[in-house]
Amino acid sequence: MGGVALSAAVHGLHHRLGLPFAFEPIPFPKPFLVWGGSTGVGMFSVKLASLAGYKVVTVASKHNWELLKSLGASKVFDWRDPDIVSHIKSWAVDEGGDFIKQGIDTISEKNSVETCAEIVGGGGKLITLLPIPRKTNPKGAYIQQMNVFDALKPKKTTYSRLMTEWNHNVIPKYLESGLLYKGMIPLKLYTGGLEELPEAIDYMRQGKASGHRVVVQLK
Numbered sequence: 001m002g003g004v005a006l007s008a009a010v011h012g013l014h015h016r017l018g019l020p021f022a023f024e025p026i027p028f029p030k031p032f033l034v035w036g037g038s039t040g041v042g043m044f045s046v047k048l049a050s051l052a053g054y055k056v057v058t059v060a061s062k063h064n065w066e067l068l069k070s071l072g073a074s075k076v077f078d079w080r081d082p083d084i085v086s087h088i089k090s091w092a093v094d095e096g097g098d099f100i101k102q103g104i105d106t107i108s109e110k111n112s113v114e115t116c117a118e119i120v121g122g123g124g125k126l127i128t129l130l131p132i133p134r135k136t137n138p139k140g141a142y143i144q145q146m147n148v149f150d151a152l153k154p155k156k157t158t159y160s161r162l163m164t165e166w167n168h169n170v171i172p173k174y175l176e177s178g179l180l181y182k183g184m185i186p187l188k189l190y191t192g193g194l195e196e197l198p199e200a201i202d203y204m205r206q207g208k209a210s211g212h213r214v215v216v217q218l219k
Contacts, residue, residue, distance in 0.1 A: 003213075004040075005039075005040030005041045005043075005044055005213065006044045008041045008044075008129065008146060009041050009044035009045045009047075009048055009104075010044075010048065010162075010163070010166055011146055011159070012041070012045065012104045012127040012129070012146050013045060013048050013049060013052070013104065013127075014048070014162060014166070015158065015159050015162050016127045016144055016146060017102050017104070017125060017127060019032075019048070019049060019052045019054070019102075020052050020053075021051075021052065021166075021170050022048075022051035022052060022170075022173075022174065022179055023170075023173060025051070025052050025053030026052065026053040026054065027053075028096075029053055029054060029055045029096065030053075030054055030055065030096070030098055030101075030102075031054065031055050031056075031057055031091075031092040031095060031096065031098060031099075031100045032049045032054035032055065032056050032057070032100070032102055032103060033056075033057055033058070033088070033100050033102070033103030033104070033116060033119055033120065033126075034046050034049065034056055034057070034058040034059075034073075034103065034104055034106070035058070035059055035079075035103065035104070035105040035106060035107055035112055035115070035116050036058075036059065036060070036079075036105065036106035036107040036112070037058030037059060037060045037064070037068045037073060037076065037106075038060040038061065038064040038067070038068065038210045039106045039107070039209075039210075040209070040213050040214075041104075041106045041129060042058065042060075042104075042106040043067075043068070043071055043213075045104050045106065046058055046068055046071045046072055046073050047071045047072055047180065049072070050071070050072025050073065050074075051072065051179055051180075055074040055075075055095055055096065056072060056073045056074055056075075057073070057074060057075045057076075057077070057088055057091060057092065057100070058073050058075075058076055058077075059076070059077050059078070059079035059084065060076055060078075060079060060210075061078070061079070061080075061210065062078055064076075064210060067186070074095070075091050075095075077091075084115065085115060085118050085119055088100070088119055089119065099121065099124075100119055100120050100121075100124065101120055101121075101123065101124040101125065102120065102124065102125055102126075103116055103119065103120050103124070103125075103126050103127070104126070104127045104128075104129075105126060105127070105128045105129065106129050107129075108128040108129045108130035108131075108132075108133075108145075109133060110133040110136050113126075113128060113132055113133065113136050113138065113143065114136055114138070114139065116141075117138040117139045117140070117141035117143060118139050118141075120141045121139070121140065121141060122139070122140035122141065123140075123141075123142075124141045124142065125141070125142045125143075125144070126138075126141050126142070126143045126144070127143075127144055127145070127146060128143060128144070128145045128146070129145070129146060130145065131145050132145060186212040186213070187212060187213050187214075187215050188203070188209070188212050188213070188214050188215070189215050189217060190214070190215065190216045190217065191217045193216070193217070193218050194216070194218065196216060197216050200214050200216050
């Protein structure tokens with residue numbers, strides 16, 4: 001359910017950052033950063049973090065703001081804002097007097113990593129989707145990239161136990177309650193099977209997959 005994007009969001013938030021599932025949310029809401037909220041992983045990260053009880057702040061182009069709010073974002077900023085760091089920090093303090101100490105960067109380019117690291121600050125923890133670019137200055141934040149090879153490790157690891165819990169207990173509850181797909185993520189559907197796969201990949205490579213998921217339907 002949700003494919004690679006959902007699995008990556010589960011990996012980053014629930015495995016790497018230790019966020020609880022929706023049925024055991026944190027008692028007091030804390031701010032949580034999702035950089036790149038309109039990406040596939042970003043949209044699911046917004047949804048999962050909000051279900052866990054966090055006040056999610058994310059960044060995206062303005063035409064995606066309402067979508068992200070429908071998925072659970074408490075606040076959305078324009079990623080082009082030159083004062084984005086100070087604005088997000090001020091929002092977090094105004095919302096609950098707390099600083100942002102956890103976040104996920106779904107873009108993972110040099111500028112985005114440095115900006116996110118500045119937002120979560122020293123002692124904060126940031127998860128990146130991709131390896132950290134060279135010459136990146138993290139400004140004291142603890143940065144950890146997701147590792148797709150965790151899925152290939154032997155059973156009985158922390159990750160395998162979490163995914164077993166997710167697949168057998170959590171996902172059925174989410175689907176039964178309708179929580180996960182409330183505020184459904186829009187799809188761009190290719191119905192021509194594998195023949196249209198190159199076109200779909202090129203569409204994503206051009207950066208057009210913003211605010212929706214790209215799905216190639218196999219015949």
